[in-house]
Amino acid sequence: MSKVIVIGGGAAGMFAAIQAAEQGHSVVLLEKNEKLGKKIYITGKGRCNITNACDTEELFQNVMRNSKFLYSAFYTCSNYQVMDFFESNGLPIKTERGERVFPQSDHSSDVIATLQRVLKKQGVTVQLHSEVKKLKIEDGQIKGVLLKNGSFLEAERVIVATGGCSYITTGSTGDGYRFAREVGHTVTELYPALVPFETEESWIKELQGLSLKNVSVKIEKNGKVLYDAFGEMLFTHYGVSGPLLLSASSMVNDYADKMPLQMSIDLKPALEEEQLDKRILRDFEENQNRQFKNAVQKLFPAKMIPVIIRLSGISPEKKVNEITKEERQQFVKLIKAFPLTLSRFRDFNEAIITRGGVSVKEVNPSTMESKIVKGLYFAGEVLDLDALTGGFNLQIAWSTGYLAGNSIE
Template sequence: MTYDVIVIGGGTSGMMAAVSAAENGANTLLIEKNKKLGKKLLLTGGGRCNVTNNREPEDIIQHIPGNGKFLYSAFSQFDNHQIMAFFEENGVSLKEEDHGRMFPVSDRSKSIVECLQTKMLELGVTIQQADPVKRLLIEDQRIVGVQLDSGDRQIAPCVIVSTGGRTYQQTGSTGDGYRFAKKAGHTVTPLFPTEAPLLSKESFIQNKTLQGLALQDIKLSVLNTKNKEIVSHEMDMLFTHFGISGPAALRCSMFVNKELEARESVTLVLDALPNKSQAQLVSEFAQRRAESEQKSIKNALKNMLPERYLDFLISQTEIDSSATIKSLNEKDRDQLIDLMKAFPIEINGTWPIEKSFVTGGGISLKEINPKSMESKLVSGLFFTGEVLDVNGYTGGYNITAAFVTGHVAGKHAAEIASYYNY
């Protein structure tokens, strides 16, 4: 069978690519190896689907630390506000939550998947499920179609590879796109987990001293070998039985993995009170001392930090927590304040790629045209979404990149395919 555009992968970027290609007049085939479309999309945002983010497009790109600048041209054609408009126009009302995150009002990922599915059927997209693509068909550096596992060949002048990364492998993200890309002559940069919980061998982690403790609005920083800050995030975090997790830790993971390429452990520094300076804390200690000099140190400092964390920090010093605050000397006070502002945690690794939220690395962007997502090596071959060497923070940024690259690839593929119909 002959089509104008074939899309491989029925996930976030694949479905949007098929919609975009069909909207631009292309006879489109979507091939999905699973029995259902949007398997990973159904899991995102805790099953509610954080569909995009309501920040300004420039700000969205800032939240895609893995080569976000590559997306400027694509965003000038289709951005997060157009993603929101697309769903609203197609019957899915969205609502905004903290940090600009957008969700369907229904709180169900299914609403998003069904919307894309309905739109594809309206536009006459042919959907072929449970039949994986075996290989790309390329002749003289030009795509001509695909061969399926079943042996069937589907012919088209344009093929869009939207197969996802290597995370959530139970959804079918097993790295097929990287294999197709390499066979086509593309470079695939090393893959690594991002947005991944962090692992630590620190004794207080191994002993589960702080397991289950959540800290709000802290600052977590990643240090280089010279103890200089590489990146820091002010968000919430959670101590676990294996290390640390929560938004701040997840956002540091990409930088941790980069550092771990050259050494065995990376130091993170936790500032539990980022809105207070050392000097402000010294004066707060003095005030509490004046107000309740006969109280124990632990009770006098109550409510400065969660009790469990405060007890832990005191235990890391030579202070006797039952002693009165009046007896606290300057040296011990300064040591405690230092720990409140900069508690070091050695990190030895992250969760593996299969258990992480996002894949870092991917098809080298030097070999992709940023305006169209078309390969610079094989005419008519396009790549979108997580298969590219682009990765963002959680909060709707990766899905935004997937929708944007999918839409742009679909539009340009339809345009190129139209030349073959004359």
């Protein structure tokens, strides 16, 4: 039986602690906050998107980097096992659009309560307000951790599950990256991921709060298409967000230093240009004596009309029967490619996850143990792993946490 310390009371840390205790080890879970699962509490807009109910094979397709590293983790603890874990421990779950799995109650606090119940049942000692200062290593072997208050806790195994740099208010201040560097690990460059964009256009403020469903978004750099997808997006006071743009941020992360990027929104993706032209012509014929600004009410949400009229270059007061064919065709092109300029990513405070982390080349994918320090393990977002939205990042946390806890001898 080993003495095990788990640093970090998030998804990966709690799952690692539960699993290690289930193997019969003496486990202490250290959390610097006043409670466990602070980041879980705010995920999925407070509902907690636990995992995704897709085929296990499909999980890999939603991991942006180093998906092969997760082979053992995903098959040792699959998304189906995670669902079974929560249901068998008294948390009813449901599957929504996009195979996203949530607690039936729609309360992330119920997910945390379930984990706390199991931690207690397994005899895990939870120490809150316990911030780790550094790892103690002797002769390439972990010996324990030194706390910020000066006390030393001895351990034969330590699992670092401290999360990333995103949502700093939840305590994710990048401590794990520092611990890893101090003991000789490589930490790859860190970027905010699943994060909104800022745009150059000043009129964006007029669209603040407007959500668009069933639109296509294309992002390009010098004519090269970097991202093209269909779904839902949101305008903010500084730029654009919502599922489409959060996923886009992970796809175009490599261009963080090569901004600006050109973005276009197809506001009517179900219609070809010709069909859209006919639709507009029909609307114009019905409103032929009305002004342009009053003849496009059916085409767009009210908030968008002043902006799109301005960008069209057609006078808002112009009667629709006076609009030329060329003006109308330019208007069609605007609707099919509504232009925006992405100037930069928002910062870590608004990022759902961190891209980058402890290099997976220095971690054993079958056990999550460090290849540099014996008895040291890593799990969750502290590793150089990131995925798209839809429950995939939490699945990485559950799977790597489970594998780390399960691999301790």
